[in-house]
Amino acid sequence: MAAAKPRLAVHKFSSCDGCQLAFLNLGEDLLRLAELVEIVHFAEAGPVAPEAAVDIAFVEGSISTPEDEERIQAVRRNSRHLISIGACATAGGLQALRNLADGPGWSAEIYAQPETIHSLATSTPIAAHVPVDLELWGCPVNGRQVLGAVRALLFGVVPALEKDKVCLECKRHQAVCVLVAKGLPCMGPVTLTGCGALCPRFGRDCYACYGPAENPNATALGRRLEGLGLVPEAVARRFLFINNGAPAFAEAGRHWREQRILTPICAEDVPTEDRPDI
Amino acid sequence: MAAPGFLPRPYLQHLLAALTAAGYLCLGPKVRDGAIVYEELGSADDLPRGVHDHQQPGAYRLHRDESPRCFSWANGPQALKPLLFAPREILWTSAAGSDGGITFHPEIPEALPTAVIGVRACDLAALRLQDQHFLEGPSPDPHYGVRRRNLFLVAVHCTHPAATCFCASTGDGPRAESGFDLALAELDEGFVVTAGSPKGEALLGQLPLEALDPVQQATADGEIVAAAQAQQRALPSRNLRDGLFANLHHPRWDDVAQRCLSCTNCTSVCPTCFCHAEMEEPALDGLSSTHYRQWDSCFTEGHSAIHGIVIRADTRLRYRQWLTHKLGSWHDQYGRSGCVGCGRCIAWCPAGIDITAEATAVCGGDHA
């Protein structure tokens, strides 16, 4: 008798579903994956069994409601390997911006019946609630990352993660540096690669969707961005974006927010952009 | 070797045509995304006529004027390196056999005969070093080798150093002395053409050259001398090995670590750096796998990771590795410094860190 196939689940928490597309967009590989593992729960693709015990659970989304808080505990209990995928699950996501603001106050201003909304005051990553075995960063993650993780687990080895910065990948693609050649506020020097330096290859600045790389020097990059003409609040926003909840970026963002208070902004402080004429 | 001749500017296309007829794919400088990069040339009209560069630590801009010249700029971000030492390539593939064994298939690339037009002296010096590294050791690299053997090099003597250049101080430019097949000196009205190899001489014989006027030769020579004199930067010595290793605990390493992003741009644009990482990409079914080699850098964690330990975890040690290898232990490995003075690591450093300033600060006076 053939050995039972490993069981796999894809769970969703507070998120946009974009990371689940890393599976849905796999094409033929999705069929191949279904031959290698038994996909027992993946609501967006069909199978629904949220309580099932599995060998590999992919978790998308952050914890932002009381219901999320309870459900992630059950997912952890039911899963041998728990892999959080995407910026929401690894850093709290864009919605973690509310951790820096008066979330309940905003709800009260925007919604007619805010009492029907049951959300926590914060949006936090999965690892803040349960032990996580592997984190795949990115907004969204891609098929190569999730398949690489599944393949490694099927081999019984620890998945190898990319650790380089976007800059190295940018140079491997021989893209022209947009920070140096156009003065754009590129986040590549502090950001983990995985996207293949997609933005710089199309002439725009990286906005850090894969989160902080190892050994990021956010202080030095912040100073450089200021040198390019960004006012402190604009520098803060470069860090406080998709991965605002990642500690290295949260700290840099706080630092530059404080500078805003110290340095009043006036028009003359903002150098006109040094645009190349070719 | 045949005497140099003069190629009037309207005949520049003949050079490309002769190379194409000889079976070469012609690569040359073109403007792309705000920089001069080497790409395939359709015709001489693709060359960056009247384009000039302005380079500073961490900044690079192009501008255009009415000059008829096509080579009045200093090097852009690329060197010959990406053409020979590919940024990412497959080394081998492997497959599981039905008998439980594994078979390996080497992937030696097919290289097209390629002519590169516009190569500068610093890049020829860097090529010499890369040849030493990739071809002259006990196990020559077949991937680099097949591309290298297919290369035809048309050098252009440099007359427009950038503020970041210092090839005069390393002894590698601005005149292309050797290592080329043909060398051009650009004047407003055309080019002084010199052959540097039998291949180059054969090609030179096919060009509609005119006799060279000694005044033209003198003008061309004068421009190259002026280019050396115009350089604003220098390394304090051609051999900083002892100075660097005597100063491994200099406070400047801490200082530069505050500014350095550990981003790998310097080593990536450096025409002599050769570090790589290897990785395996198994197919989903687990029955076959592809083994890649890609550029690495002493600024990554992986560069000094050995079985669970990272030797150089912080930027201070990584920056120190770059400088002590490039300007220090390179002398022991290859008999000279690993720096040819191209200035790329200065211009393309997003933080604007200047290798000449750091080396000078660390070595201070004791760099005998």
Ligand code: SF4
């Ligand atoms: S464009 Fe951005 S990612 Fe690319 S090298 Fe420049 S700073 Fe790094």
Ligand code: SF4
């Ligand atoms: S160290 Fe810098 S200046 Fe020297 S060869 Fe490398 S990139 Fe050019």
Ligand code: SF4
């Ligand atoms: S300087 Fe660094 S990246 Fe360059 S060859 Fe040496 S160790 Fe490798």
Ligand code: SF4
């Ligand atoms: S010296 Fe500059 S280019 Fe090199 S790693 Fe540091 S910041 Fe990046």
